[in-house]
Amino acid sequence: MALRRGRGVAAVNYPTGMNLGGDPTQALVHSTPTGSFMVTLSSVDLGQGLRTVIAQICAETMGVPTESVTIDTADTDTGPHCMGTFASRGTHRVGNAVVQAAREARQVMLEVAAEELEVDPADLETDGQGNIRVKGASNLNISIFDTALAAHFKQGRSISGRGMFLVPRSYPETETGAMKPSTCYAHACTVAEVEVDDETGEVSVLSVKNVFEIGRALNPKMVEQQLIGGSWMGISHALYETTEPYYPNRTQGPRDYNAYLMPGPGDLAETEIAVLERPSGDGPFGAKGPGEMCANPQIPAVANAIFDAVGVRVDTLPITPERVLRALKEMEAAGAG
Amino acid sequence: MAKIPVQFTLNGSERAEFVESGTTLLAALRDKMGDTSPKGGCHQGTCGACTVMVDGELRLSCLTMAETCNGAHIRTTAGLANGEVLHPLQRAFENGFAAQCGFCTPGMIMAAAALLERNPNPSRDDVVEAISGNICRCTGYEPIIQAVLSAARANSTSAA
CATH class of the missing domain: 1.10.150.120 ([2Fe-2S]-binding domain)
Structure with a gap:
């Protein structure tokens, strides 16, 4: 009986979004009288930071400071339609809709400013600090604050824009089942190192080294944060999370956090994260969806590492000590027979 | 049901409320005193989201009866910042x-x-x-x- 070490590798492709109904999301952008911008959405921020990244996308497209953008996700009854926050689609789908809406709003904003400055809108640019100026003649300028006031109280215009994301529905081919379920794909690869106790069946993950290809990281710190958390969650899926075993029957199963296990702060693997950025052709500023993808490759990598360590293939998740022991016994029995 | 007075210091301020007997400290803080910084997760003492300090000791406010805190000094995350300056x-x-x-x-x-x-x-x-x-x-x-x-x-x- 011994502690046995093993190493496993796995790689995944992960789709961004889905195809059902064309995966639509709509967005509206409008300015307040004082030149702040509201993005109205039905999309939900689950804590992954959608509101932050959408504010960045809107500000970058409009050419205004990020602080002047407010994201309103208050009400799915009254907001523009969104399919929802799932399938790693938020940044990509909502972002695309917001880019379109913000472009339209920017055009109106420049037209209003052009009227005030008595120039052609095509000659205007934004400085990203809250001002609009004539290209090559920055002394000819107007603040976005004053532009919004002029739109509301003088010109009678609404600085606003509409945007949406929609892909053509793809139906499976009858013969082959082939279809195009998503638009772009993120990728990841993990090398996991484990130690397996062949007496108890317990597995500890010593280290995970992850490489993620996620398109362009629009907010690198938030991406890194999600990847670290996701890597942990992948290990949790691989080894911990289940409402089984339940002895002698289902009523003895875990019903609370005491018995539904996840790795705690004392069970962490040494974790490395590397990010590769290959901008997607169809994402907002090249983004893809890093969300769910980042918790996937750890699972097969850990399973492969266990195989490398003790020679058993456990193909049911999570790989609990019981399953490892049963597999070891089967292997022993097969060897003896 | 007769209500019970509870009185304690919350983040340096004297607070007094009437609560139903058996009201948890978590419910008293959130629903009666408007301090929603302690969160109600599992409501059975396993997740830690409701953790506060009672007389300098960590306590799970979802398992602590408000009426046992009379005269105590209670601190929550809402009281950590010094004005605008974060802890x-x-x-x-x-x-x-x-x-x-x-x-x-x-x-x-x-x-x-x-x-x-x-x-x-x-x-x-x-x-x-x-x-x-x-x-x-x-x-x-x-x-x-x-x-x-x-x-x-x-x-x-x-x-x-």
């Missing part, structure tokens, strides 16, 4: 991206604050031990551990 732990959590959805954060910060008050220079193992009663679903814990260690370092630098 070093709050700054470290913010700078270190130690929160995603943020639901566990107030409990984590109270657990860490209690640790730093009794041990200003904790080891990594001390931090792990201190937050082991608090569950986080998003971060994978590592950013939280690093934030607590960095707050401890910032404290010892400013004290020196």
Whole structure:
């Protein structure tokens, strides 16, 4: 009986979004009288930071400071339609809709400013600090604050824009089942190192080294944060999370956090994260969806590492000590027979 | 049912309310006193989101009866900042991206604050031990551990 070490590798492709109904999301952008911008959405921020990244996308497209953008996700009854926050689609789908809406709003904003400055809108640019100026003649300028006031109280215009994301529905081919379920794909690869106790069946993950290809990281710190958390969650899926075993029957199963296990702060693997950025052709500023993808490759990598360590293939998740022991016994029995 | 008076100091202010007998400290704080910084997660003492300090000791406010806190000094995350100036732990959590959805954060910060008050220079193992009663679903814990260690370092630098 011994502690046995093993190493496993796995790689995944992960789709961004889905195809059902064309995966639509709509967005509206409008300015307040004082030149702040509201993005109205039905999309939900689950804590992954959608509101932050959408504010960045809107500000970058409009050419205004990020602080002047407010994201309103208050009400799915009254907001523009969104399919929802799932399938790693938020940044990509909502972002695309917001880019379109913000472009339209920017055009109106420049037209209003052009009227005030008595120039052609095509000659205007934004400085990203809250001002609009004539290209090559920055002394000819107007603040976005004053532009919004002029739109509301003088010109009678609404600085606003509409945007949406929609892909053509793809139906499976009858013969082959082939279809195009998503638009772009993120990728990841993990090398996991484990130690397996062949007496108890317990597995500890010593280290995970992850490489993620996620398109362009629009907010690198938030991406890194999600990847670290996701890597942990992948290990949790691989080894911990289940409402089984339940002895002698289902009523003895875990019903609370005491018995539904996840790795705690004392069970962490040494974790490395590397990010590769290959901008997607169809994402907002090249983004893809890093969300769910980042918790996937750890699972097969850990399973492969266990195989490398003790020679058993456990193909049911999570790989609990019981399953490892049963597999070891089967292997022993097969060897003896 | 007859209501029971409870009176204690919450983050330095005298507070008094009438509550139903059996009301938890969590419910009293959130529903009666408007301090929603302690979060109700599991309501059975396993997730740590409701962690507060009662007379300097960490307590799970979902398992503590409000009526047992008469005369106590209660501290919550809402009382950590000094006016506009955030507590070093709050700054470290913010700078270190130690929160995603943020639901566990107030409990984590109270657990860490209690640790730093009794041990200003904790080891990594001390931090792990201190937050082991608090569950986080998003971060994978590592950013939280690093934030607590960095707050401890910032404290010892400013004290020196």
